[in-house]
Amino acid sequence: MSEPTRKYSITMPRDIAEAARARSGPSGLSAYVAAAVARQIERDNLGELIAVAEAEHGPITPEEVQQKRDLLRRAHGERRGSGVDAA
Template identity: 45%
Template sequence: MSAGPTREKVSWTIEAEVLEGVRRRVPRGQVSAYATEALRRQLERDNLDELIGELVDVHGPLDEAAVAAYVRRWQ
């Protein structure tokens, strides 16, 4: 049986209005899990930004018209 992910206790300073918004949305005792998921999503975005940068370096800049068409199609 797996013990699950290793966890580490940290102390961060967060803007009061951000923390208030989280506390309004998240059940008591779930703030850490909520923050973990938010940080995980940010890491995914950062990784995608790096990948896009690498692809642009290899293949050149994105075609803005194609990007706009893609965005319109998925809205």
């Protein structure tokens, strides 16, 4: 069963709304916008988590960031190679 929904009225620049409508596909503009907002909330939460971790442990160096990116790329490649959908 899907989550309950509620109708909202939002205002956004026309060019953004039209681009979103053009890309929304069969699921429609509302689903497209809801997915975009959900992704932004995830990014905001991650940003907050990073800020807390850096306040406690100090800033992350560019080298550490690159090490984690490499690790994620390898893990992503291994999942694809095993037939598991990594998306």
